[in-house]
Amino acid sequence: MCGIVGVIGxxxxxxxxxxxTNLEYRGYDSAGIYxxxxxxxxxxxxxxxxxxxxxxxxxxDEEGLVGIGHTRxxxxxxxxxxNAHPQFDQIKRFYMVHNGVIENYxxxxxxxxxxxxxxxxxxxxxLVQLVSQIVQKKQVDPFTALKAALAEVRxxxxxxxxxxxxxxxxxxxxxxxxxxxxxxxxxxxVASDSLSVLDQTKEFIDLQDGEVGDITKNHIHIEKLxxxxxxxxxxxxxxxxxxxxxxxxxxxxxxxxCEQPNVLRRLTQLYLDENGNPQVDQQITSVLAQADHLxxxxxxxxxxxxxxxxxxxxxxxxIPTEVDFASEAGYHFPMLSQKxxxxxxxxxxxTADSRVVLQEAIKRKIPSLTLTNVPNSTLAxxxxxxxxxxxxxEIAVASxxxxxxxxxxxxxxxxxxxxxxxxKEAHDFDLRHELAIAAEGIEQIISAxxxxxxxxxxxxxxxxxxxxxxxxxxxxxxxxxxxKLKEVSYIQTEGFAAAELKHxxxxxxxxxxxxxxxxxxxVTADLLRxxxxxxxxxxxxxxxxxxxxxxxxxxxxxxxxxNYYLTPLISVVVAxxxxxxxxxxxxxxxxxxxxxxxxxxxx
Ligand code: AGP
Numbered sequence: 001m002c003g004i005v006g007v008i009g010x011x012x013x014x015x016x017x018x019x020x021t022n023l024e025y026r027g028y029d030s031a032g033i034y035x036x037x038x039x040x041x042x043x044x045x046x047x048x049x050x051x052x053x054x055x056x057x058x059x060x061d062e063e064g065l066v067g068i069g070h071t072r073x074x075x076x077x078x079x080x081x082x083n084a085h086p087q088f089d090q091i092k093r094f095y096m097v098h099n100g101v102i103e104n105y106x107x108x109x110x111x112x113x114x115x116x117x118x119x120x121x122x123x124x125x126x127l128v129q130l131v132s133q134i135v136q137k138k139q140v141d142p143f144t145a146l147k148a149a150l151a152e153v154r155x156x157x158x159x160x161x162x163x164x165x166x167x168x169x170x171x172x173x174x175x176x177x178x179x180x181x182x183x184x185x186x187x188x189x190v191a192s193d194s195l196s197v198l199d200q201t202k203e204f205i206d207l208q209d210g211e212v213g214d215i216t217k218n219h220i221h222i223e224k225l226x227x228x229x230x231x232x233x234x235x236x237x238x239x240x241x242x243x244x245x246x247x248x249x250x251x252x253x254x255x256x257x258c259e260q261p262n263v264l265r266r267l268t269q270l271y272l273d274e275n276g277n278p279q280v281d282q283q284i285t286s287v288l289a290q291a292d293h294l295x296x297x298x299x300x301x302x303x304x305x306x307x308x309x310x311x312x313x314x315x316x317x318x319i320p321t322e323v324d325f326a327s328e329a330g331y332h333f334p335m336l337s338q339k340x341x342x343x344x345x346x347x348x349x350x351t352a353d354s355r356v357v358l359q360e361a362i363k364r365k366i367p368s369l370t371l372t373n374v375p376n377s378t379l380a381x382x383x384x385x386x387x388x389x390x391x392x393x394e395i396a397v398a399s400x401x402x403x404x405x406x407x408x409x410x411x412x413x414x415x416x417x418x419x420x421x422x423x424k425e426a427h428d429f430d431l432r433h434e435l436a437i438a439a440e441g442i443e444q445i446i447s448a449x450x451x452x453x454x455x456x457x458x459x460x461x462x463x464x465x466x467x468x469x470x471x472x473x474x475x476x477x478x479x480x481x482x483x484k485l486k487e488v489s490y491i492q493t494e495g496f497a498a499a500e501l502k503h504x505x506x507x508x509x510x511x512x513x514x515x516x517x518x519x520x521x522x523v524t525a526d527l528l529r530x531x532x533x534x535x536x537x538x539x540x541x542x543x544x545x546x547x548x549x550x551x552x553x554x555x556x557x558x559x560x561x562x563n564y565y566l567t568p569l570i571s572v573v574v575a576x577x578x579x580x581x582x583x584x585x586x587x588x589x590x591x592x593x594x595x596x597x598x599x600x601x602x603x
Contacts, residue, residue, distance in 0.1 A: 002027045002085070002099040002597075003071045004179075005196055006160040008170050009187030009217025012067025013058075015200060019189075020051045020069045022196035022244070027073025027597040030084035034095040035064030036167040044095065046084035065217075066167050068160045070097035073597040077121040086162075087125040089132035090117050093164055094142070096128040099192055100156035100177040101602050108152060127153065131161065143214045146171050150212065150225055156352065156602065158207075160190050170215040173225075174207035177601050178350050178378065181205040183234055187217050194237050195244050195393055205232045206376055235376075244393050251590040253396035253488070253583075257576050258446055260401050261439040263391045264408055264569070268435045270390055271412040276432035278416035284385045287367045288413065289420045293337035294321040297329055297357045299600065301399040301483060302345040305406035307476030308568050309345070309414075312407075315565060316414035316426040327603065330356030342368040342383075345410075347394055347402035348599035349377020356603065358382055371409050373402050387413075396591045397598045398488050400576045403480065404442075404569050408435060411566065434563040441560035441570040448557070449577050455556055456581035459514040459541050466491050466514040468575070469498035469535075471528050472521030477568045481516065481575030488593050489582035498524075498531040511539035516578070519546035520559070520567040545574050 003023025007015045016033050031054040032046035043062040047053040051071060070085035077083040086095040102108070105123035108130055116129050127149060134145035142163040150157075156176035163169065172179065172190050182189030182201040189197045194204045205220070207213065211230055213222040222230040249255040273279055288294065294313055296306035306323040313321040324334055326344075330353060342361045344354050349372035358379060361368045370383040373391050380386035389405035411431055418426025445452075460466060466485060468478035475497045482495035496505060498517070509515070515535045519525055529552070532542050544555040547567060551558045559570050583590045 002073055003192045004097040004099050004158055004160055006068040006170050006190040008066045008215060012064045016067040016069035017055060019191055019196040020071045023071050023192055024051060024592060027071055028592055029072050029074045029079035031071045032084040032086050033067060033069040034086045035062055035067040036164060037064045038167055042164055046081050048079050048081060068097050068162055082120045083122050085124060087120060087122060087128050089129050094128050094132050095162045096124060097160050098124040099158040102127055102153055103155035142166060143171050147212055147225060158192055168216055172213040172215060174211050175209050179207045188215050202237045203234050204237055205234045253398055253580050253590045256394055256396055256401045260404050261442045263401050263405050264435050264439040266390050267405060267408045268432055272432045276430055278412050280416040284369060285416045285420050288341055288417045290339060291319055291341035292339040294319050294341055294343060295334060296323040296343045297326040297354055298345040299326050299351050299353050301403050301480060302347060302406060304476055304480035305403050306345050308407050309410035311473055312410050312414040312565055316418040316429055317421060318423050326357045327353035340366055342366050344370040344379050344383060345406050346379050347373045347399050349374040349379040350599050350601045352601050352603045354379055371406055397593055397596045398484055407569055434566050437562045438566050438569040441562055442573050444560055445570060445573045452574060452577040453581040455543055456578045457585055459543055460491060460582045461585055463491060463514050466493045468495045468516045469531060470518035471498050471524040473567060474518035474520050477518055477571055480572060484575050484579035485582060488579050488590055489586055491582060498528050502534055509535050509538040509540050513540045515540040516543045518571055519544060519550050520571060522550060525550045545571055
């Protein structure tokens, strides 16, 4: 996934560059900008790497009253200058930025572009070359040509196109990849994410799949690819710009880790009344309560949140729950029960792998619920129901507060459905109180972050690999803890069911291999201590993170006591901080790890 931004009707350079900087979380392999001053001068600058490289490459006199920009997470073609966007046609008339994947680009290339000299190996260039061919051969206007080209396209796209013979227009199109219009006075903006241009406007229009537009500084025309006109409604985005600034923190990741106690408190206010009874849409509770099986679909950290959700739903609502990688289920659908309900967990609400499953659920008329941090996202809009994570914008690529928010909302749901089904476990679960304890517990962990940093420096920094081990609810947590550490510090880390190690993987344990043991499960705590001895006997450096009622004297981190099913809310914070400090103290860009992007809107 990539980030695109465009502006028409005011000085474009700074707005595009700032927009791209705010969109870097969507990918940062390469970047580019096209500017046109409407006086016959155009400027195109492209670079590999970050936006700062792009700024350094631009000449002082480059400016324009219309501009488009792109920051790329490479899908087709390596991160090179030629593959950076904007891509242009062979007569250098049309310039295009694109987020998404043109699945049938080879077919289009063979069918329409014989003899056309290509300068990149991107799918996007095929599209801009095709638009140019249609304009030249059919003598039609660029908007008509764009629609004709898109009629041939299979795939996902968010597009901004400029014709340098009509530079006072931005032509846009949207299918499966997010695209917003920002409305200004005497100018208009187009962006992958409204946060990227929040300093310019708070009034937005979300384009829908299959829509195309012709935008000038004073006029917005939107229609369906099928030709019917669309009259979209704009909305005011209510986000305080300070929510998207780092404040006193070195990185967004630490800021967002530290926001978690207040996220839990906000969710408590939102979803529980003063007596601790859930305040959930009755329709949602009823739909889930009639299910004979719940299916949770997600990716990455959200998948790990789903694994904890399974334990919550099965314990408090007593409904069998399956958790699947969305990317697998999309093409190898699970065997379904008689009365399934699908739950999608997604911070961004735009994960393409999850959208594939939702589309199939819609076709099969399976009720669906999305839990997401972006209320107007695709997964929220297309599912039968949606619930907000209310975690505030999560900018760091590594997801932290969205994960704990997902656990909290799953706990609320499990309690609500369990109470509707009159299960004692749900009724007796004092979730309001337990979430308050968890918020306090997180604050205690954060206040001990210097000790956690010391553990990271002593045991993790010198090592090329590491293990997290746990049993019971600590196993899904071990998976999430491992993802956090490896994705931001590049230390190869595996999360393991502790007893499984001895069935093969223990062969990897060498002198000083860091093994982080999670000890929150009372049923298996003694057995886990045995697993710890097994790795100690082979030279491992063991770091023990234990609930206080299960702790031993020499354990490294002691966790405050909270309901067993909420222990991940606290122990994950230790893992998040270990990952943060391992990355920071290796001198890495904690918020933007290599090869990654925040919202994976390609399959
Ligand atoms: C989390 O740290 C990762 N950045 C990644 O695994 C993420 O959780 C995954 O891509 C799913 O994203 P989503 O929650 O927006 O669907």
